[in-house]
Amino acid sequence: MSEEERFLGKSVENTLRSKIHEICDGECRKLALEILEAYVYRGERGVKEVLERVIEGGSSGDTAEGSEG
Amino acid sequence: MGILLREVKVKCFRFFCSEKTFKFDNGIIVVAGPVGVGKSSLLDAVEFGVFGTCFGVRRRMYSKLDLIHDGCDSAEVEVVLEAEGEGLYRVVRRIGRKGSEEAVLYDPSGEVFRRRNIVNEILRELLGLDVAEFERTVYLNQVFLYTISYGSPALRSRVIDSLLGIEALEKISALVSRYARFVEERVKAVEEEVAEIESEVESLEREAATILPESDVVAGELEAKRAMVSEKRKRLGEVSEELKRLKKSVEEYYRLQGLREYLREQLGGPPPPREELVVEFEKARLRLRDVAKDLLLEEYLKEVDEIGESKEVLEERVKRLKSVLDKIWDIYHKRLENLSELSIERERRRMILSQLEKRIIELDPIIKEYEKLEQTLDTLRKEYGDEKSVRRRLSDLELKYKMLEAAQFDRKCIVELRTRLKKRIQEKGTVKCPVCGSQIQSILAEDLAVNNVHGDKERLESEIKRLREVLERINEVKVKLVEYEEAIVQYRELVDRRESLLSEIDSLSSQIEQAEIKYREIGSRLAAIERDLDFIDEALKKLDLSKKLDEIEDRLEELRGLYSRYTLLQEEQEKLRQSIEELSREIEDLEDELEEKRRVEEELEALRSRLGELEERRERYKGLATLLYRVAEAYRRIQGEVRQEMVGEVTGHLREILRAIYPYRDIEDVRLAVEEKKGKSIYSLEVRVGGEWNSFSSRLSEGQKMIVVLALLAAFFKTVKHNAGFLLLDEPVPNVDVRVKERVFRGLSETLGLRQVVFTTQAVDVAKSLEGAEVLILERGRGCAGK
Numbered sequence: 042m043s044e045e046e047r048f049l050g051k052s053v054e055n056t057l058r059s060k061i062h063e064i065c066d067g068e069c070r071k072l073a074l075e076i077l078e079a080y081v082y083r084g085e086r087g088v089k090e091v092l093e094r095v096i097e098g099g100s101s102g103d104t105a106e107g108s109e110g
Numbered sequence: 111m112g113i114l115l116r117e118v119k120v121k122c123f124r125f126f127c128s129e130k131t132f133k134f135d136n137g138i139i140v141v142a143g144p145v146g147v148g149k150s151s152l153l154d155a156v157e158f159g160v161f162g163t164c165f166g167v168r169r170r171m172y173s174k175l176d177l178i179h180d181g182c183d184s185a186e187v188e189v190v191l192e193a194e195g196e197g198l199y200r201v202v203r204r205i206g207r208k209g210s211e212e213a214v215l216y217d218p219s220g221e222v223f224r225r226r227n228i229v230n231e232i233l234r235e236l237l238g239l240d241v242a243e244f245e246r247t248v249y250l251n252q253v254f255l256y257t258i259s260y261g262s263p264a265l266r267s268r269v270i271d272s273l274l275g276i277e278a279l280e281k282i283s284a285l286v287s288r289y290a291r292f293v294e295e296r297v298k299a300v301e302e303e304v305a306e307i308e309s310e311v312e313s314l315e316r317e318a319a320t321i322l323p324e325s326d327v328v329a330g331e332l333e334a335k336r337a338m339v340s341e342k343r344k345r346l347g348e349v350s351e352e353l354k355r356l357k358k359s360v361e362e363y364y365r366l367q368g369l370r371e372y373l374r375e376q377l378g379g380p381p382p383p384r385e386e387l388v389v390e391f392e393k394a395r396l397r398l399r400d401v402a403k404d405l406l407l408e409e410y411l412k413e414v415d416e417i418g419e420s421k422e423v424l425e426e427r428v429k430r431l432k433s434v435l436d437k438i439w440d441i442y443h444k445r446l447e448n449l450s451e452l453s454i455e456r457e458r459r460r461m462i463l464s465q466l467e468k469r470i471i472e473l474d475p476i477i478k479e480y481e482k483l484e485q486t487l488d489t490l491r492k493e494y495g496d497e498k499s500v501r502r503r504l505s506d507l508e509l510k511y512k513m514l515e516a517a518q519f520d521r522k523c524i525v526e527l528r529t530r531l532k533k534r535i536q537e538k539g540t541v542k543c544p545v546c547g548s549q550i551q552s553i554l555a556e557d558l559a560v561n562n563v564h565g566d567k568e569r570l571e572s573e574i575k576r577l578r579e580v581l582e583r584i585n586e587v588k589v590k591l592v593e594y595e596e597a598i599v600q601y602r603e604l605v606d607r608r609e610s611l612l613s614e615i616d617s618l619s620s621q622i623e624q625a626e627i628k629y630r631e632i633g634s635r636l637a638a639i640e641r642d643l644d645f646i647d648e649a650l651k652k653l654d655l656s657k658k659l660d661e662i663e664d665r666l667e668e669l670r671g672l673y674s675r676y677t678l679l680q681e682e683q684e685k686l687r688q689s690i691e692e693l694s695r696e697i698e699d700l701e702d703e704l705e706e707k708r709r710v711e712e713e714l715e716a717l718r719s720r721l722g723e724l725e726e727r728r729e730r731y732k733g734l735a736t737l738l739y740r741v742a743e744a745y746r747r748i749q750g751e752v753r754q755e756m757v758g759e760v761t762g763h764l765r766e767i768l769r770a771i772y773p774y775r776d777i778e779d780v781r782l783a784v785e786e787k788k789g790k791s792i793y794s795l796e797v798r799v800g801g802e803w804n805s806f807s808s809r810l811s812e813g814q815k816m817i818v819v820l821a822l823l824a825a826f827f828k829t830v831k832h833n834a835g836f837l838l839l840d841e842p843v844p845n846v847d848v849r850v851k852e853r854v855f856r857g858l859s860e861t862l863g864l865r866q867v868v869f870t871t872q873a874v875d876v877a878k879s880l881e882g883a884e885v886l887i888l889e890r891g892r893g894c895a896g897k
Contacts, residue, residue, distance in 0.1 A: 050243035051234070052831050053275035060748040069740045076741065080282055088282055092289040096296070096734065 048084040049077075112835025113237055114866055115156060116198065117190035122182035123158070124151035129186075134836075135884055136865040138855045142877035143888030149870035152888075153838045157249055159189030159201055160233050161241040162213060162226065165251055168241070174205060183207045193218065193236060194835075201229065238832035246273045247827040249838040250820070258795070258819045259807070267793045270782075273826045274756045279749035280791075283742045290738035297731040304724045307717055314714045318707075325707055332700040339693045346686040349679050356676045363669040366662050373659045381652035388424055394642040395431055401635050402438060404628075405445075410434055425650050432643050439636060442629065449625050456618040463611045466604050473601045480594040487587045494580050504577040511570040518567060753791060756829060757782050763825035771824075771857030772817050773850060777810070779803075780818060795822065813846040817854060824858055836866035848876045855880070 049057075054077065061073045072095065079087030114136065121129040125148035132152060141149045154164045158177065166172050178185040184206045191199045197218025204212040215223040215232060223229050234240055239248065246254065257269045271277040395418050402410040417430050494500045531550065534541045540549045761782045768780050779798035784791050795806045795818065806818050820842050827837060843854055851871075859867045871877055877885045 047240050047242075049278050050240050050275045050830075051238070052243065053278075056752060057279070057748060060752060061744065064747055064751075065741075065744050068737055069744060072737060073741045073744055076282060076286065076745075080278055085281060085285060088285050089289075092286065092738070095738075096289065096293060098730070 047081060048087075049081045054081055112194055112865060113833050114192045114194070115189070115836045115868065116192045117188070118152060118155050118159065119186075119188040120152070120155045121186040122179040123155050123185040123187050124148065124177055124179065126151060126155075127179045127182070132886060134866060134868065137867075138859060138880065138883040139866065139868045140855075140877040140880060140883050140885045141868065141870045141888065142872070142874045142885055144872055144874075144890065147888040147890055149872075149888060150840050153249060153251075153840055153868070153870065155187045156189055156838060157241070157244065159187040159203055160191070160237070161244065162203055162211070162230060163241060165245050165249070165253075168245075174211075175207065175209065177205060178207060191233075191236065199233070199236060201233065237834050239830075239834060243275065243830060243832065244834075246275070246823075247830045247832065248834045248836070249840075250823045250827075250842065251840045252842075254823060255816060255819050255842065258822065259812075259815045263792050263794070264790070266795075267784075267791060270793045271753075271791070273823070274753065274760075275830070276749050276752050276756070279745050279752070283745035283749065286738050286742035286745065290735050290742060293731050293735040293738060297728055297735060300724050300728040300731060304721060304728060307721045307724065311714065311717045311721060314710055314717065318710050318714055325704065328700055328703055328707075332697060332704070335693050335697050335700065339690055339697065342686050342690050342693070346683060346690065349683045349686065353676065353679050353683060356672055356679070359669055359672045360676045363666065363673045366666050366669070370659060370662045370666065373655050373662070377652055377655055377659070381649050381656055384424065384650075384653060387646050387649055390642060391424060391428060391431070391646050392418070394639050394646070397635060397642075398431065398435060398438070398639050401632055401639070402434075404632060405438065405441065407438065407441060410438055424646075428643060428647050428650065432640075432647070435636065435640055435643060439640075442632060442636060446629055446633075449622060449629065452618055452622050452625070456615055456622065459611050459615050459618070463608060463615065466608045466611065470601065470604050470608065473597055473604070476594055476597045477601055480591065480598055483587045483590050483594075487584065487591070490580060490584055490587075494577070497581065497584050500577055500580055500584070504574060504581065507570055507574045507577065511567065511574060514567045514570060518564065750791075753784055757784050757793075759829050760822070760825045763828045764821050767824045767828070767857065767861045768818065768821040770861040771821060771854040772814075773853045777814065777818070780806070780821070782822065795819075813843065813850070816843045816845060817850065820854065820858075824862055828862055835864060836868060837862065837864055839867065839869035841870050841872065844871075848879055851876055852880050855883070 057077055058074065061070055061077065065073050072091075075091055076088050079091045083090070115134045117131065117133050119129065119131045120126045125146065141152055143149055154166070154177075157164050163174070164177065167174050167177070184204055186202065186204045188200065188202045191201075193199060199218065200216040202212075202214045204210075211226065213224070213226040213229040215229040217223070217232070223232060237244065237248075245251070254269060254273065258266050261269065268277060271280065395414060399411060399414045399418075402414055413434050414431070417427055417434070420427055420430070422430075491497075495503075527544070531541050535551065540551050542548070543550050761780075764780055764782060768777065777797050777799060778801070781796050781798075781803070783794050783796055785794070786792075796803045797806045797809055797818065798804075799809045806815060810818060820839075824837075837858060839858075843851055846854070855867050855869060858864065874887060877883070877887070
């Protein structure tokens with residue numbers, strides 16, 4: 042992977058990961074981390090792909106019932 | 111660990127057309143020179159060497175190929191970094207005009223890495239920075255300085271968020287919120303569909319409620335009708351079986367009916383009785399016998415008599431007599447043919463006659479000429495006598511003529527003598543007589559006697575000539591008659607032959623006429639006999655047909671009972687079939703009714719199932735929308751918290767750095783604040799001057815602004831955790847005096863704990879005046895940058 046394919050600095054990514062772990066849990070944490078991972082390497086396009094997959098029921102997002110933020 | 115910059119080698123990179131090497135020690139390094147000599151290119155070379163790209167390329171201000179100096183095929187950059195306690199990392203990057211890229215990394219252990227992604231990863235790990243972080247912390251370019259200094263609050267806020275590295279959070283949050291709204295819209299759409307299906311379900315349930323209770327009644331009715339159909343089918347089977355048995359008899363009945371009609375039509379009426387036919391036959395036989403007798407056919411006469419005496423049945427006798435009749439007919443026709451031969455012979459003779467007559471006509475002028483010649487000859491004979499007497503007369507006349515001629519000669523001589531004597535007497539007076547010798551003294555004149563002889567001679571000559579012409583004419587006629595003799599003979603023969611032929615033709619005509627009369631009469635008798643025999647034969651056949659007809663009538667009478675039974679069964683069969691068909695239709699209707707009920711139930715079930723699915727989906731979407739909103743909210747919250755934390759940390763570093771790099775006390779304090787305005791976070795950089803906090807842009811000079819912003823950027827450098835031990839500044843503070851500049855670079859070095867600060871400036875004199883700083887002066891030279 043080249044640096045040009047990275048959309049978020051590593052230090053910020055680490056900060057965000059720790060924050061997500063701090064304020065989210067369950068499905069919310071899972072999806073937030075998945076979105077972060079997608080953004081880091083594919084930018085907004087990656088986030089859109091994750092969200093569309095979740096909406097169409099192809100990810101953990103389809104078991105959103107009972108998730109706690 | 112601090113990573114230091116030790117060497118940069120450039121070749122055909124941006125403003126550098128040839129190979130140049132720059133070495134870097136610790137401390138402040140000033141790259142000075144006028145505009146366009148490659149100061150910024152040198153700093154770009156550091157970024158390209160480490161990350162393989164540049165700020166301008168990433169911002170799409172120019173392409174990677176624009177990094178290659180004009181006129182060169184490729185560009186090459188080599189950067190040497192020192193990792194404290196570890197050694198030197200040497201990275202070489204090359205980019206070709208055709209877009210090829212190479213990267214080679216030599217690590218302190220001597221290992222060589224040639225795959226670009228591996229090289230990039232190692233260097234990223236070494237510095238603890240990716241390229242974006244490098245650009246906003248280590249390589250501070252004028253874009254950030256000027257945007258923060260002079261940009262609008264919103265733009266400045268975006269840049270600061272970018273420098274903090276948290277602008278992505280807002281994007282992610284907005285994106286997730288957008289998708290959450292989209293999911294909510296889907297929830298609404300599903301709810302609408304649910305409402306629609308619920309309405310359909312309700313309607314179907316009402317329909318089902320009205321029709322379902324009748325199902326048992328319909329099922330009972332259906333069962334009863336099925337039983338009836340079964341019973342009727344059983345009876346139909348029996349009837350069909352019996353019909354099958356009767357079918358042959360009925361077919362015979364129909365066939366015989368047809369035959370009876372045919373025979374009736376053939377018979378026309380009742381045939382004559384046989385006895386009458388026997389009498390008629392006998393008459394015909396006798397008439398045929400007469401014919402045979404007339405034709406002198408003894409053999410057939412006997413045969414006819416035998417038939418008359420035969421005890422055979424009439425049909426056989428008729429047959430035999432007809433056979434005899436046919437034979438007599440044959441003979442009759444043969445004789446007629448002979449008669450025809452006679453006619454042909456007559457015709458042939460007529461043709462010969464015609465040819466004879468034609469020839470006779472051709473000979474006719476000759477015959478007439480011949481007759482005319484004969485008449486001429488007769489006339490001549492009558493006038494002159496026959497040829498013999500004419501010749502005799504001619505001979506006499508010729509003799510007579512000769513005598514006259516002699517006498518005329520004698521007289522002529524005497525005259526001559528007298529003349530001569532007379533003349534001599536006149537001359538001499540006397541002359542001696544020549545005959546008697548006497549002296550003659552005078553001569554008597556007798557001249558007339560001579561003239562009379564001459565007239566006789568002419569008459570004789572004329573008569574002789576005429577007779578000679580007659581003879582000549584007779585001879586001519588005779589010659590011609592001889593010439594025509596052959597034609598005359600032929601003519602006479604033809605005439606005789608014609609007479610003979612006329613006689614023969616008359617005879618033949620007479621024979622033919624008599625024979626024709628005879629055979630015409632015999633022919634009519636034979637035809638009458640034939641008609642009579644045909645009539646008898648036909649009548650006999652009719653008698654036979656009549657007998658057959660009686661038999662058919664008897665058989666039909668026998669079959670009529672079976673036929674009536676068959677008809678009744680057919681009617682019953684048709685009624686049964688109609689009844690079964692009607693019942694089947696009713697059963698089909700009832701089954702359709704039951705099917706309709708089942709369909710309603712199934713449809714209802716399908717709708718309920720669909721409803722369940724939609725409700726499930728709706729719940730899932732609702733949960734998903736909630737989840738997405740929570741994620742979006744989480745990102746917003748994280749962004750807020752991170753921002754606040756970073757703003758606090760940055761403000762602390764900012765105060766420290768500003769105190770270190772700004773030598774005056776007119777700026778009492780500085781802070782970076784953030785506040786929410788219309789859902790957006792707006793940053794404000796504030797300074798306290800004269801005890802009051804104000805926006806830095808309203809209170810500070812341009813130079814002060816640059817210093818404050820530089821301090822802010824340096825604060826970001828300090829906030830972000832990384833391994834870089836050097837800072838690159840591209841013309842950071844153009845509008846400040848030498849003292850301030852020196853303070854800025856030293857202060858930055860000290861407060862940030864840096865061992866290397868590399869900055870560029872166009873002010874060469876300022877650079878030279880910086881105490882303890884290493885100065886790299888770039889000069890223009892032949893269109894390329896140089897040291």
